[in-house]
Structure formats: C-alpha cells, structure tokens
Amino acid sequence: MNEYLVLSKEVKEALAEGVPVVALESTIIAHGMPHPQNVETALAVEKVVRENEAVPATIAVIGGKIKVGLTCEEIEYLGEKGPEVIKVSRRDLPYVVAKGLDGATTVAATMFIAAMSGIKVFATGGIGGVHRGGEKSFDISADLQELARTNVAVVSAGVKSILDIGLTLEYLETYGVPVIGFGTDEFPAFYTRKSGYKVHITADTPAELARIIKVKWDLGLNGGVVVANPIPEEYSLDYEEITRAIDSAVLEAAEKGVRGKEVTPYLLAKVKDITGGKSLEANIQLVLNNARLAARLAVELSKL
Amino acid sequence: MNEYLVLSKEVKEALAEGVPVVALESTIIAHGMPHPQNVETALAVEKVVRENEAVPATIAVIGGKIKVGLTCEEIEYLGEKGPEVIKVSRRDLPYVVAKGLDGATTVAATMFIAAMSGIKVFATGGIGGVHRGGEKSFDISADLQELARTNVAVVSAGVKSILDIGLTLEYLETYGVPVIGFGTDEFPAFYTRKSGYKVHITADTPAELARIIKVKWDLGLNGGVVVANPIPEEYSLDYEEITRAIDSAVLEAAEKGVRGKEVTPYLLAKVKDITGGKSLEANIQLVLNNARLAARLAVELSKL
Amino acid sequence: MNEYLVLSKEVKEALAEGVPVVALESTIIAHGMPHPQNVETALAVEKVVRENEAVPATIAVIGGKIKVGLTCEEIEYLGEKGPEVIKVSRRDLPYVVAKGLDGATTVAATMFIAAMSGIKVFATGGIGGVHRGGEKSFDISADLQELARTNVAVVSAGVKSILDIGLTLEYLETYGVPVIGFGTDEFPAFYTRKSGYKVHITADTPAELARIIKVKWDLGLNGGVVVANPIPEEYSLDYEEITRAIDSAVLEAAEKGVRGKEVTPYLLAKVKDITGGKSLEANIQLVLNNARLAARLAVELSKL
Numbered sequence A, B, C: 001m002n003e004y005l006v007l008s009k010e011v012k013e014a015l016a017e018g019v020p021v022v023a024l025e026s027t028i029i030a031h032g033m034p035h036p037q038n039v040e041t042a043l044a045v046e047k048v049v050r051e052n053e054a055v056p057a058t059i060a061v062i063g064g065k066i067k068v069g070l071t072c073e074e075i076e077y078l079g080e081k082g083p084e085v086i087k088v089s090r091r092d093l094p095y096v097v098a099k100g101l102d103g104a105t106t107v108a109a110t111m112f113i114a115a116m117s118g119i120k121v122f123a124t125g126g127i128g129g130v131h132r133g134g135e136k137s138f139d140i141s142a143d144l145q146e147l148a149r150t151n152v153a154v155v156s157a158g159v160k161s162i163l164d165i166g167l168t169l170e171y172l173e174t175y176g177v178p179v180i181g182f183g184t185d186e187f188p189a190f191y192t193r194k195s196g197y198k199v200h201i202t203a204d205t206p207a208e209l210a211r212i213i214k215v216k217w218d219l220g221l222n223g224g225v226v227v228a229n230p231i232p233e234e235y236s237l238d239y240e241e242i243t244r245a246i247d248s249a250v251l252e253a254a255e256k257g258v259r260g261k262e263v264t265p266y267l268l269a270k271v272k273d274i275t276g277g278k279s280l281e282a283n284i285q286l287v288l289n290n291a292r293l294a295a296r297l298a299v300e301l302s303k304l
C-alpha cells in the first residue's frame, strides 16, 4: 500500500498520536468552483479545521501517488489545472494511479482513501445521490454505495435539489446508512436548510454525534454516516426561489432535449445564472460550516 | 461489544455448549399485534421453540442495551408500551443504543444482532420486501440488504402481497440470496400458501434445509437464506378473497391520495377490516409454525 | 472447503507455483451452444489458453463436487447432457452441492469459485446485465453483484444488446466496477464492436491491463473488473443489421405477449434466426479471442 499512498508528515504524525484529522476532497477544487475561489476556499477550509483543533488532510492523486494532506502548492496546482484534472471516483482510482496521472477525488474516492489512511471524519459540500429520473436511468452516484460500505462520517450540507432527494434518502435507508440531522429534523438541500424531507435521527452537539458514530462502528455496523449540516441561515438561498429555479430548469432541459449526463451540468449552470453569484457564496460558506463541524466531531471522536 | 450486548444466562450457555438457539424479533411484539395478543403470542412462540428442543432468544433494545433472550417481564414491558417503542432497523441501532432508549428490532436489525451473537436461525412472520411501486419510489426494505450480507437463516411465511412479491424475488436473485420453499415449490404470501410465484429451491425436511444452509456458509457464500414456510392449510386465508381485498384496497388508496409511507399501514388496516379477525389469527398461527420449523432447523444444524 | 472443492492436479500445481491460470465457465457448454459445437468450442478454448502460456481451468459442479479444471471426459459429459444440467448462479450453488447434483456455472458462480480457488482471470463470452425493462422488472443479472464484490478480472466481449447496455453500465458505475475497453474506447456489444456507449478506461496491451488490475487489488478496492474485448472485425456482425433485428424482435415479443423470463430466450432465438448461422460462428470466435487475451493477461499478472 505504501507504494501508492503518501501521507504528509503532519497527517502521519497526527494519526499516530491520535490527534483528530479531517479529510477533505479535491473535486470541489478542480471541478466545483472557478479559479481562484477554488484555491482560496480550499485554504480557508483547512484554516477552519485548524482553528477547531484538528489537522486537515486534503486528498487527491498527483502523478499517480495518492496524497493525503496536500501542500499549499499542490492545492494551487490542482486549482489552476481545474476541470482538466480527471474526476476520480472508486472505479477510476486504479487507472489514475497505474498511469501516474493527476486526479481530483470525489466523495466516494475520498471516503475510500480516508478509511484506508485511518481517518474517520470527512467534510465536503454536498454528497452525490440519485439523479432526477434515476429510477429510469439508473444514474445513481457511487457515493451512495461508498456510504453503504466504508467507515467514514461525511459532514455535508445534504443533497442538491437538482437530484431526487426523496429517492436518495430511500436508497440510503435500504442500505442501512444513518442520516443524522445536526440541530435539525429536516434534511437540508445544500443551498437551503429545508428540503421537505425528514431525517430519522437528530443530534444537537458534536459530542452526541460522536457517541452515535462510535457505537455504530463498535457494534460492527460497517459503513458510513451522513451528517447533514444545514447551511447557516444568513447564507442560505430562498427555498421557494431555488425550487422554482430548479423546476423551471428541469422543464427547460426536457424541452431542449438535454439528456443523460448533460442534465446535471445544465441544471447547475442554470441555478448559477438564476441566483446570480449568490450560489457560489453559499457554496463557500456551507463548506466552511461543514469543515468546522467535522473538526469538532473529530475532536469528540478522539476523546472516546 | 460486551458494553452494548447482553446475552441472557440461558442463551449464553446454550451458545457456548452448542445447544440450538432460535432468534426472535420484537417489532412483532411492539408494532405487529395488539395487546395482549402480542405478549401471549411472543410467549407461545418461545414455548414452541422449547418444545422443539431449542432455546428461544427474543431480541430487543432495552434502555440502550441490546438484549438477546428477553425475560417474560421484558416481553410484557415491550408489549404494553406497544407502538411508542421505536422501530429499529439497521440504520437506527446506533442511535437507540447511544441514547439509552428502548427499541423493537425489525428483521434486519434482529438478523444483525443474531449474527453478532452467534445465532444462525431466526423465526419471524414475514420478511420485508419491495413495496408496490418500489421500482419508482425506491421503497425497498432494509431486510433485503441484510439478507444479502448477514449469515442467518430466516424462517418466514413469505412476503405479504401488499408488497410486490415478484420484484422482491428478483431483488433477492440479483443479490444471490437462496429462497428455499419448505415442502413447496411456490413462494407463500404470508396469509396464503400461494402467491403465483415459484421458489428456485425446495427442501422437504429440516435436515435437508440444514444441509443446504451449512454448505452455503462452509463455501464462504456469505449472506442470509430465506426459508419460505407456508401457513398451515387450516389457518390460511382464501387466496382469491385476499387478492381481491388487497387489489381493492390499493385502488382505494390511490383514489384517496394515500401516498408514500402511509400506503402500507393503510393497506394492512384494510386487510384486517376485510378479513374480520381472521388475519390476526392467521398471523399468530403462522408465527408459531415458523418457530417450530426454526427450532427443528437449529437442531439439525447443531448436528452437522 | 476441501470437502466440496476439487482442483485438478494440473490447476493445483499451477496455482502453487504461480503459473498463470485462466478460469472458464460451463453454462456456455451446457446452455450456450448446441452439441457438438459446445464441446468442440470448450476444448478449442482450452487449447488457446495453453498456446498462450496459461493453464485452463474449466469450472462446473459434477455430482455435487465443485470441479476446477474439468477433464475432457467431463466436458464431453456436460456437453451431451446439455440444458438439462442445472444452470447454477450464486444462489443455487449450495443446493446443487448439498444434493450431489450436476451444475453448469454462470459468470457469477464461476467468478466466486475462481476467487475461492485463487484464480484471478476468467474468460467468457458475454457478461449478464440489466435486462431491457429492468428498471421496471428488476430483472438484473447476479453477475453484476458478483462483479461488485469478487476479485476476478472477467474478459468478455461486452453485453449482448438484447440487454439494456446503458443501464448495465450505470449499474456498474454505481458499484465502482472498472470497465476497461481493450484497444477501444467503445463498449462492445458481443456480436459487434460498437454499442453506442463509451468505456471510462482504455488499455492497449495485456501488460497495461495487468498493471491497472493489480493496483486495484493492492489498494484494497475489492471487486471484479470488466475487461471489454471487442469481437475481431472479421467475425463481427453488422451493427445496423443486428440492431434492427433485435429491435424488431423486441417489438414482436411485446405484440405476442411474451413476458418476464421468456423474453430473453425468445430474443436470442430470434437473433439466431435472423442472422442465420452467423451468430453461432461469431460467438465461437469471440470466446476464443477472449481466452487468448485472458491468458495473456494472466501471464502479465503473474509477472507483477
């Protein structure tokens, strides 16, 4: 394993000494935001993790090495290269490593690498899910199967409502994945605190979260946990507005014959248009908010 | 594990000495039948297991402890509290344990706890499955994924036809779960011996069942087994009558706009209305019948 | 395990000494081709494996024993018995072994047995997939779940277009299974080199394939790999012709009310009618071609 996996000195020492560590993904850097906001956000996220007493471990593949704990230079490198960096999910990882390529890791691949490294907590923006129409297209993110099997707690702001949130929650239920609302009994929808769907578990403090997660793994109930952390009120977009925007974008996509893999980027672009720059700012703020909670959760887990 | 899991003295000794043990679930006590029939049935089921030379281990979470082998007092306690006890599937178990709550375990959670305890055979009424319309709603019981991965033989009277039996059997096939008809080549539909669907394996004696199940696990083919044990002829409801009842209930639910999670309880209530008290009596009798077969199967497995 | 599993002397020695071995399935012998072409092809496939420096291990259940490395007599025996031999997928294996029966192993069962025996590469014709309409019928081959969990590289000519290739590829993506095109960026459709669907990884040499596969398993990314090896140009059927043939057969099946499990055999028979004998010849040639690549892949893997 050492042949492929390179932990930074800081991350390696933290793990060896039981210091809390938070994994961070790199798709958001290369594919999720424009440059230079992507690099600024990635560095700000690391700073928030540190301020909350944990060590950040941003994860990516660089030149075929799986790096856990990128340097600032590596983050800048990925941020500049942007979307030309291969997006790496579970199925792509062997190829990118074997060929010595660069890769930006999705939620699924980052979870896998975190678990392989011994990191239990991971902060991201939103998780993947069942796409709208996924009951017909089978377009279902590999993130959900990773949650079904890999022992990592993923702190996110929920699922974007361009996906089918109801089907996503049913899928997670079938696979036995706990979905824990942090301070809320409603599953959040990324840009908004509301979604119209309930969570089945609520926790109000990082300590409470940590206790539930520890019991899960102690019992041998393998697999991940979705920690659903709503975007802070002051940065959230308006629920009615975003719902209308997405509904009209979905309709427009259907009318224009946009299909298959093109639908999601189309909807994301539309949402961005409609909300002006507000969606990027919301995205940045919710990631920072998730990093904060993830660090506090990692701290609490390290005490148990 | 000992911190959370409490085996009764009798169950612990039986497992240590290789005495056959049969796991029993508690959702049927708290959610499946009215009081006091729920408690009477639970105790009668335990008696049947004993009469057939095995030790019963009714499973539930009480005050955050996972109890394997409830006392009569604990069964009475759950039976009186009834539906206010949390229904605990795989995803809910960490929460209920961490918070020190009571929980009635579903087929999925009971299978998991049985396997964790070293119990190989479990008797229940019917297993969960794919709900009608599940190809659109993704409403698919976590019982099916538990069967895909956890090494326990589940003796049931099949699947209630308020679910989609055809889709349930396809799902189990995809995940490689054996469905063994006991003395029948037709998959039973809980209240009836018929369903219109075939099983792919038939076994005629507990010894034959035991041999197939032992080979499965010896080969490293991990996961559960569905033992489909038809309700005894004399207690079974009329197939045409129940089919008509369910079909009309499904239609009525659609007309009244009953949706999502409300459909199943609605259909169950309707079936009860239409069949008068006969459905409760059938339910009790099929559970006793399953307990008998489970005990005989556990005895045969203990000889191999 | 030794009680049920019997490796031929040659296969046992090869595995002990690190000599490359290629697993071969037996459903193609008993169910996939008429006699005597089935036996001739099975022996020709073994010959091709040997010519490419690997040891063939044809797998089947005979009299309840799982045989890895059939003798010529055993291949002839299965070929003569033909479709009356039970088709054995993962769920059927315990039954056939426990009852001392004969069984022809599918892709799923052969993968499982190969992995149990320590064989890493397996050559077949085509893999199973999501059936047309599978999003409604849940008719999804157990081969796909076996690919999701069992560490074997399966060399095939893709998926027959009587199945839904798009849904099959989405399903594999969700479960994190790499689909590697050998010398092509298009997923092949068994009789044809084209399908209209892309693969996400291309490899151009057996050494490149071997390196990707080794990295996958070294990383602990458990599960299979689909090596998609297009039928040689000179034997491939015409894409437009086969597409038209299948589309019209699908329509005809719907009009005649052919349903459920009867649809696939109906479509296969129609394709055979329409293509005259060409489809059988194509089938034979693509299997030989897959055996060749599988042997070369096994050789490369044995060097790493």
Ligand SMILES: [Mn+2]
Pocket: A139, A140, A141, A142, C173
């Ligand atoms: Mn997808």
Ligand SMILES: [Mn+2]
Pocket: A173, B139, B140, B141, B142
């Ligand atoms: Mn459900």
Ligand SMILES: [Mn+2]
Pocket: B173, C139, C140, C141, C142
């Ligand atoms: Mn099928």
